[in-house]
Amino acid sequence: MYINPLERMKKIHIWIGSFVGTDKEFEVYFEQKNEACQFCLDIGIDEYDEDLIGIIPPITNYVNISELLEKIPVDESEISNIIIKCKDLRINKVNAIFYYLDSTISIIGNRFNQLQYIGKFNTSF
Template sequence: MTKAGRRIRKIHVWIGVREGTDDDWFRYFDVEGAGAACGFCRDTGMTWFDFDFFSAYFAGEVVDVEHVTGEVAYSEQFDAALGAACEEHGVRQADACFTLIDFDGATHVGRRYHGLTLVGVFEFSA
């Protein structure tokens, strides 16, 4: 499917306040070292995921969620929906977000993943 000659893609957006230390965060995503036993893989039923489609942002401190949502890739195409989704799921403050583009793991909008809530899956064109 295309939009103005561009491919329509989907981006999963998790946002909130991270649990634990920086080391805990990196271990949660350590598919290289832990394989299918990494926390994120266990939580999503995946044995692997492609870091080429992964991005993360750390604010350095807990801030109003709007300061973090603006760092989500392509969010200018769905910023109103992203803001509404954060409000709907009670995410008003955050220190981090992570995203995956065209991810096909077993996810549940509204569920927390290592402290961050999957607030939605949004379409964008690239």
């Protein structure tokens, strides 16, 4: 069934946390070569749309959650909800974040590439 891309982009799935490793090790998780990448396997899809994913490489220093949230297209009204969810999960300082825009998928599980799945939120689109 066809779903308008703008409709798909109304929701953002967010993973955030502390990644220990190299940038290359972080990126391998998302590499789409001849077979499904580990990210795709983890969320139950054959391949991801490169226009709908945001992969922000880990930064050297740990920062407040709000600093990384500024880099993604999440609706401002959702930021406090995300910060509360992170605190509930005991996530305070982070160095990595990635997201996927897709209102049609449901994520099962909570740890992906060392990061915690926070949930699905409204986007700023």
